[in-house]
Amino acid sequence: MEKKQLFPDCIFVETQDPDALEEQLEPCRTFLQASKEGSLVWLVPSEEEEFLKELCGNEHHLCMSQGYIRNGIPHVIHGPLVGMERRIRKIDRHKRTANVEMPAGKPGTFLLAGLEITSKS
Template structure:
C-alpha cells in the first residue's frame, strides 16, 4: 500500500533531518520522495535535472499504518514527529498507486523523460513512461519540455509534472 505524507512548512525540516540521518538504506526505499527528470538549458546546452514530483510530500510504502508506526519507532523517530506523520498520512487509491508505479522506475522512484510529437493537435508519445498514457496529459509546455498530468480517480486535483520533449509538430 502506498501512503502520502504531506509535510507542513514547519515539519518538513524535521522530517528531512530524520530521513537523512536516522533511516537505513532499506527504509529509504520504503519512505521516499518521488522525482521526475526534466530538461533545463544553461551554458548553451540542455541538461537533465531531477525535481520532486510533489511539493513537500513523502511517499511511504508499507502494508498498513501499524507497520509504519513500528518502522518510525524502530528508527528512533521523535514522538512529536511520529504523531504528526501518523495523523498526516493518507492512502492513495489503487488506481493512483498503480498509475504512479507504472510511471516510476522501481529502484530510483524517478519518472524519466519522455519523447513524442504532435500531429493534427494530438500528442503521440514515442518513448518513455508516458507512452500509451497520452490521455492523462492535460497541458504541454514545449519550451520548458514539460507535461502536466492528472492522477486518475483522484480526490481533488492531484496534478503532477514530468518531462516531455516534443521533437516535431505538424
C-alpha cells in the same frame, strides 16, 4: 537536464499496518503535515499507487518522454508516458513538461512530467 523531486514534501512508506505507523510518527507531529482529519498518514489510493509505479518503475525515477504533435494531438513514442496521451492536459514545449492527470484524484490533480516534443504539424 534538470532533476527535481516529484513530491518534494512527501515520504512514501509501504506498510501493512497504517495505525502502527502513525503511532510511531506521533513524536514527530510538530515536524509533519497532518491531513484535514488530523492524521499523519495519508493513504494513497491503489489506482494512484499503480499509476505511479508504472510511471516511475523500480528505480522510483520518472524519466523524460519524447513525442510529437500531429493535428493538435500528442503522440508519445518513447518514455513512461507512452500510452498515457489521454491523460496529458497541457504541454509546455519551452520547459519540456506536461501536466498529466492523476487517476482517482480530484479533478484538476496533475503530475508534472518531462515531455520533449520533437515536431509539430
